Amino acid sequence: MDVILWTLRRGEGDTVNMYNYLSELMQISTGRNFLNFGYWDDATKNPADAQVNLCNMVGNMVDLEKAKQVLDVGSGFSEPAFLWKKTHPNITITCVNINQNQLKFASIQENMPEIRLVNATAVKIPISNESCDKIIALESAQHFRPIKDFISEIQRILKKNGTIILAIPVLSRPSKFSILKIGILKLTWSSEHYDIETIKKTIQDSGLEITEIKLIGSNVYLPLAEYYIQNRQCLRSEILKRYPGYVEKILFKSMLKMKQTATDHTIEYVLIKCTK
Numbered sequence: 001m002d003v004i005l006w007t008l009r010r011g012e013g014d015t016v017n018m019y020n021y022l023s024e025l026m027q028i029s030t031g032r033n034f035l036n037f038g039y040w041d042d043a044t045k046n047p048a049d050a051q052v053n054l055c056n057m058v059g060n061m062v063d064l065e066k067a068k069q070v071l072d073v074g075s076g077f078s079e080p081a082f083l084w085k086k087t088h089p090n091i092t093i094t095c096v097n098i099n100q101n102q103l104k105f106a107s108i109q110e111n112m113p114e115i116r117l118v119n120a121t122a123v124k125i126p127i128s129n130e131s132c133d134k135i136i137a138l139e140s141a142q143h144f145r146p147i148k149d150f151i152s153e154i155q156r157i158l159k160k161n162g163t164i165i166l167a168i169p170v171l172s173r174p175s176k177f178s179i180l181k182i183g184i185l186k187l188t189w190s191s192e193h194y195d196i197e198t199i200k201k202t203i204q205d206s207g208l209e210i211t212e213i214k215l216i217g218s219n220v221y222l223p224l225a226e227y228y229i230q231n232r233q234c235l236r237s238e239i240l241k242r243y244p245g246y247v248e249k250i251l252f253k254s255m256l257k258m259k260q261t262a263t264d265h266t267i268e269y270v271l272i273k274c275t276k
Helices: 002-009 012-030 047-062 079-087 100-107 147-157 176-181 196-205 221-230 232-239 245-263
Strands: 069-073 092-097 115-119 132-138 158-171 209-215 267-275
Touching: 012 047, 012 232, 047 079, 047 132, 047 158, 047 221, 047 267, 069 079, 069 147, 079 092, 079 115, 092 100, 100 115, 132 147, 147 158, 147 196, 158 196, 196 209, 196 267, 221 232, 221 245, 232 245, 245 267
Parallel strands: 069 092, 069 132, 092 115, 132 158
Antiparallel strands: 158 267, 209 267
């Protein structure tokens, strides 16, 4: 009942509760602390590799080689930030997350003084104007509402000529029927279900310039769903050690629905690069 209420209300506290309850599913399934769907190519063997691929893709797209001050909004367990810091040791990263439990977990995982952990909402970030040259929202902006307030905040924080990357699961088109078609995915993809055009218009209305868009859903949803389906028995046995059976059944059915809605292009995954 709690999970259903969190999904229906989708307030900030509900999102925190949902992640506190379900994020361990991702950790069990991948063996890592990343909380993204991952990007699969021909060389990818498992979800953990796919998650690293997506982090590296986002880091390359935002051009971390030229970064100094990076803001990671909705940072989860800060695992992407740890990865980026190791590959780009000269950058300073601020991780903003409303989930205190995830920040506490991150604080004991790595000893990296140039990663700052900030407990705050994404629509009111306690960071000064024009203080960051790179801003990343890796699979988090789908939870922020209203999305225009988040875009306004990152526009304020970004330095002139700075770069923003949003990596976000979306609906392919604005339609009430699209919401209905995702079915059980509304439980495991508990977000605002923004569509691509809404995101693009909100960004453009803020004064930011969209410089690149990549649609990568076919390399995200289909291989992830196939991996779970093919390895269900092994994954199920691990999940049942910590969750009741109905949770795994919902997860399995949501993977089937993910495969279906990705195939018929109801859902998409988009990387959007913007500059100020």
